[in-house]
Amino acid sequence: MSFNRKSAYLQMMQKGLLDMMPLNLAVIPWGILCGSLAIQRDFSILEALLMPLVVYAGAVQLVVIELMHANAPLATILFTAFIISSRHFLYGLALRDKLKNLPLRWRGSLGFLLTDELFALSGDKQSYKGKLRLVYALFAGGSFYVSWLIWNIIGIAAGSYLPDLTNLGLDFAIAVTFIALVIPSIVNLPLLITVCVAGVLSVIFKLLHWELGLVLASVIAMYCGYLATRLQTKNNAIATYQINKNTVNENNSGEQKL
Missing domain, CATH: 1.10.150 (DNA polymerase; domain 1)
Known part of the structure; x- marks a missing residue:
């Protein structure tokens, strides 16, 4: 790979990280809320860590944590999670034509990282066209995933010391984030x-x-x-x-x- 090619990839990686940075910071209250709530609802540290690692969806995490704490039936938990996350089906349909010809490794990776925030950065007609733009999307989505894990871990660590943050209205932070994403578009x-x-x-x-x-x-x-x-x-x-x-x-x- 030529030096210019490597330089172009590095620039796209950097741009992806920088473009997602404001959103990475905007979900700090949301991530801490999810992590601390899991500990306060008697989840083990491992269980609390697996929620952001595997589920990777703030609203679903909060609802599932509460349902599991209330000993709700598994069918209820799965159906509720499906309903809350169903908007991602619409995201997938919207991006289908852009991603359908990509190898499975790209579709799988980007599909897992496809959050509301990454979808908001995918509105350009040229999104996901060419390897450079794919690298941009991968690093933008990947940085948000890592940030989400970090804020959850901080919440898990502080869960035993913080009050019940659901009473403080911190979940409104995610609504403010979406408003900031939508208005410029x-x-x-x-x-x-x-x-x-x-x-x-x-x-x-x-x-x-x-x-x-x-x-x-x-x-x-x-x-x-x-x-x-x-x-x-x-x-x-x-x-x-x-x-x-x-x-x-x-x-x-x-x-x-x-």
């Missing part, structure tokens, strides 16, 4: 409609206590965004047609005068 009307519909419906479904409310809100919002895109494309086509028609009429009128 709203660059056109269809995206604005999608975000507004998703936000409003998710609140309504939450108040109605619908288990699939988040997924349903996402699907409806995406469909509304799709309809808005089609309408915008149609209006642009009509406008372009009218402009071309007027140009042709003006040209014909000019030729007749000559």
